[in-house]
Amino acid sequence: MVRPTDKVAARPRGMPPGWTPAEAAATWARSHPPPFSPRALQATLDGDEHDLRRRLRAFLTSHHSLFAPVYNASLPRFRELSLARLVAICRAGEGAGGGSDERFLSVRDFAAGRASRVLAAHEIAGLADGSMATKLTVQFNLFGGTVARLGTATHHDVGGPPGVGAFLDAIDSCREVGCFALTEAAYGNNAVEMETTATFVGGGSGGGSGRGQGREPGWVIHTPRPAAAKLWITNGACHAGWAVVFAQLETGGRREGVHAFLVRIRDAGGQVLRGVTIEDMGVKMGNNGVDNARLTFDHLWAPRTALLDRFSSVSPTGAYFSPIPTPRTRFLAVADQLLSGRLCIAAMILGTAKLVLTISTTYATTRLSVGPSGASDTPLLSYQLQQRALAPLVARTYAANVLNNFVKRRYSAALAAGGSGLSWAAVVALCCTVKPYTVAVAAETVTVCRERVGGAGFLAANRFGDAVGFVHAGMTAEGDNAVLRAKCAGVVVELMGKGQAGRLYEGSGFDWSGAVGGARFSSVSPLPAGDVTSLAGQAAAFAARERHLFAAAAAAIAASAGSRSALYETLMHTHAMVLQRAAVALAERLALAALVAAEAAAASPADRAAWAAIRSLYALDAMARDAPGFLAAGLPPAAVVTLDAAIDKVVRGGGTGCAPSGVGPCLASYVDAFGVGELTMAPIGGDWLAFSAAGTDGELPPGGVARM
Numbered sequence: 023m024v025r026p027t028d029k030v031a032a033r034p035r036g037m038p039p040g041w042t043p044a045e046a047a048a049t050w051a052r053s054h055p056p057p058f059s060p061r062a063l064q065a066t067l068d069g070d071e072h073d074l075r076r077r078l079r080a081f082l083t084s085h086h087s088l089f090a091p092v093y094n095a096s097l098p099r100f101r102e103l104s105l106a107r108l109v110a111i112c113r114a115g116e117g118a119g120g121g122s123d124e125r126f127l128s129v130r131d132f133a134a135g136r137a138s139r140v141l142a143a144h145e146i147a148g149l150a151d152g153s154m155a156t157k158l159t160v161q162f163n164l165f166g167g168t169v170a171r172l173g174t175a176t177h178h179d180v181g182g183p184p185g186v187g188a189f190l191d192a193i194d195s196c197r198e199v200g201c202f203a204l205t206e207a208a209y210g211n212n213a214v215e216m217e218t219t220a221t222f223v224g225g226g227s228g229g230g231s232g233r234g235q236g237r238e239p240g241w242v243i244h245t246p247r248p249a250a251a252k253l254w255i256t257n258g259a260c261h262a263g264w265a266v267v268f269a270q271l272e273t274g275g276r277r278e279g280v281h282a283f284l285v286r287i288r289d290a291g292g293q294v295l296r297g298v299t300i301e302d303m304g305v306k307m308g309n310n311g312v313d314n315a316r317l318t319f320d321h322l323w324a325p326r327t328a329l330l331d332r333f334s335s336v337s338p339t340g341a342y343f344s345p346i347p348t349p350r351t352r353f354l355a356v357a358d359q360l361l362s363g364r365l366c367i368a369a370m371i372l373g374t375a376k377l378v379l380t381i382s383t384t385y386a387t388t389r390l391s392v393g394p395s396g397a398s399d400t401p402l403l404s405y406q407l408q409q410r411a412l413a414p415l416v417a418r419t420y421a422a423n424v425l426n427n428f429v430k431r432r433y434s435a436a437l438a439a440g441g442s443g444l445s446w447a448a449v450v451a452l453c454c455t456v457k458p459y460t461v462a463v464a465a466e467t468v469t470v471c472r473e474r475v476g477g478a479g480f481l482a483a484n485r486f487g488d489a490v491g492f493v494h495a496g497m498t499a500e501g502d503n504a505v506l507r508a509k510c511a512g513v514v515v516e517l518m519g520k521g522q523a524g525r526l527y528e529g530s531g532f533d534w535s536g537a538v539g540g541a542r543f544s545s546v547s548p549l550p551a552g553d554v555t556s557l558a559g560q561a562a563a564f565a566a567r568e569r570h571l572f573a574a575a576a577a578a579i580a581a582s583a584g585s586r587s588a589l590y591e592t593l594m595h596t597h598a599m600v601l602q603r604a605a606v607a608l609a610e611r612l613a614l615a616a617l618v619a620a621e622a623a624a625a626s627p628a629d630r631a632a633w634a635a636i637r638s639l640y641a642l643d644a645m646a647r648d649a650p651g652f653l654a655a656g657l658p659p660a661a662v663v664t665l666d667a668a669i670d671k672v673v674r675g676g677g678t679g680c681a682p683s684g685v686g687p688c689l690a691s692y693v694d695a696f697g698v699g700e701l702t703m704a705p706i707g708g709d710w711l712a713f714s715a716a717g718t719d720g721e722l723p724p725g726g727v728a729r730m
């Protein structure tokens with residue numbers, strides 16, 4: 023660790039005697055004591071798995087030499103470091119025999135009703151290293167989760183005796199590393215149309231020219247042309263021994279749709295198997311610790327049991343059976359792991375938003391600039407500009423956090439109930455809106471925070487560059503944000519048609535807006551007059567916007583439902599933007615409901631006031647950002663013009679029903695509740711002056727930088 027700033031020698035001119043960044047942070051904290059308890063707010067934000075979160079944070083902190091970010095390294099070094107970090111997390115607490123009851127997460131957690139454990143681990147992992155977190159999500163959710171959920175005993179027991187689940191154990195401990203090969207060069211969001219084939223060949227009869235000829239019955243997995251190459255396959259370029267490969271299943275001359283196959287792609291010594299070609303995708307705009315690959319197959323033979331056969335099976339003679347009737351619905355069943363994947367991505371990216379807000383707010387309490395006399399003696403955080411930039415993003419991150427908590431609970435409950443029916447459809451819509459919402463909040467947060475810390479944000483060691491890359495991967499992976507919003511809105515409209523959209527709000531404390539007044543398909547209902555700073559006024563405005571947009575979407579879809587081409591025209595050409603906005607309106611209203619619930623559950627009046635301030639700021643900011651949307655839904659123009667002043671009051675202090683000191687001056691305490699702490703691992707989150715004098719060539723020094 024670099025030594026803290028020397029109080030005399032390093033004090034820049036204009037800064038008061040005794041000044042150090044640590045002293046500046048302490049002075050700010052003394053003069054802005056929070057009226058609320060950051061730990062109580064943190065408990066609500068964390069929401070679940072408190073012990074796991076504490077243990078994992080402590081583990082990452084105590085293994086600083088492994089988890090401290092490194093910047094000036096080669097591609098191979100980045101990849102090996104990401105793997106080493108993942109392995110360390112997976113094997114923590116192992117006994118000499120390799121077993122562990124103390125794992126941070128397991129592929130069995132989903133089936134055991136502990137999805138919360140996997141998701142909490144994702145969020146904390148996202149704080150430490152986006153590349154490692156990306157490898158983790160593929161290992162535990164996409165690859166491991168698919169093997170656990172779509173596979174049966176044959177797959178779970180690979181490498182061990184029957185009934186023990188040795189392969190699942192090996193995935194948990196990272197002794198077997200896997201990848202998930204879905205995306206193809208020409209088929210990303212439209213993966214159902216992929217071209218990779220898995221053709222069943224009977225023993226001896228062969229399946230044409232392939233290598234399966236003359237072998238026992240099995241599959242020939244083949245890439246017919248470059249458009250069908252598997253692309254972006256995380257863990258593929260260096261580390262995966264196994265792949266879950268998605269391919270069009272063909273047997274007896276019939277095509278039965280996309281299915282998942284568990285195949286080896288490297289042998290135990292790491293040699294790529296015959297029939298598999300792996301090409302490294304090389305340097306990316308970020309996440310360079312992730313080894314993404316281009317994978318192609320040349321008549322790779324795999325045994326009949328390679329088919330993950332929970333929903334479909336093929337007999338030794340090639341007879342196909344599935345209780346799921348159509349290829350498209352079969353695809354949805356096999357790609358279901360993408361649903362939990364959306365929650366995993368949202369959790370990781372939420373961690374990133376918390377991280378950059380912690381870094382930039384801490385810096386803003388310690389970086390001094392122009393004061394009333396012209397001297398550099400005033401913390402950046404005292405400026406209106408800084409508070410107005412950061413405080414709404416803190417409020418939106420709180421909103422995204424409690425929305426994630428709500429959707430996680432709904433997902434876990436629906437999964438435990440069997441994962442089907444209309445409640446499951448509602449959960450699909452929720453998962454498809456929480457990921458884009460969280461990532462969009464984080465993307466803006468990263469950009470604004472980088473700008474608000476000035477040049478320091480441009481130094482890699484301050485972590486904003488990594489955060490940008492990670493957030494952009496989150497936008498695209500496991501369903502592009504825009505495509506997911508469209509899917510969410512489509513599912514909601516289907517639920518509306520069945521009179522079941524109320525299921526979206528089950529357990530939220532709010533009702534579905536369309537049900538208000540019984541007006542399921544009506545367009546604009548007049549917005550009740552109300553003060554936009556009151557909870558009632560905010561709730562009414564959010565409901566009106568949601569109702570307005572979904573009424574428009576439902577009416578357009580209903581009008582074109584009779585013809586496939588007309589429906590396509592509506593969804594893709596005339597009403598795509600309405601669907602996008604409707605999904606955002608749903609996410610934002612659900613987040614408002616979750617903030618209101620947190621406010622109501624707060625244990626002390628001071629904590630309740632803190633939640634009220636965050637809720638009000640969040641709501642006012644949302645209205646200001648989408649003023650046209652709220653105006654169109656009936657919010658009076660006279661109310662819209664008051665929004666800016668109302669936001670200023672909540673941020674600077676004195677807003678209705680809020681902590682009297684305002685969110686802005688208390689921002690460091692609101693951010694403290696994110697619990698990032700020692701995982702900040704950025705020079706400007708600590709004694710940046712000592713760091714700048716230490717000559718570390720831009721790298722975080724061994725042991726890090728003294729925190730405030």
Ligand SMILES: Cc1cc2nc3c(=O)[nH]c(=O)nc-3n(C[C@H](O)[C@H](O)[C@H](O)COP(=O)(O)OP(=O)(O)OC[C@H]3O[C@@H](n4cnc5c(N)ncnc54)[C@H](O)[C@@H]3O)c2cc1C
Nearest residue numbers: 202203204205210211254255256495498499500501502504
């Ligand atoms: C870091 C990283 C890791 C990844 N890891 C894996 C992995 O392990 N395994 C794997 O299989 N894949 C992986 N992917 C791939 C990822 O899942 C795909 O990139 C994603 O599904 C999008 O596909 P695409 O890139 O082909 O985009 P496209 O489908 O080509 O989309 C391009 C653009 O067109 C728009 N678009 C496409 N369709 C529509 C539509 N219907 N309506 C409106 N707009 C549309 C999208 O909004 C998008 O902006 C990874 C990607 C990244 C970045």
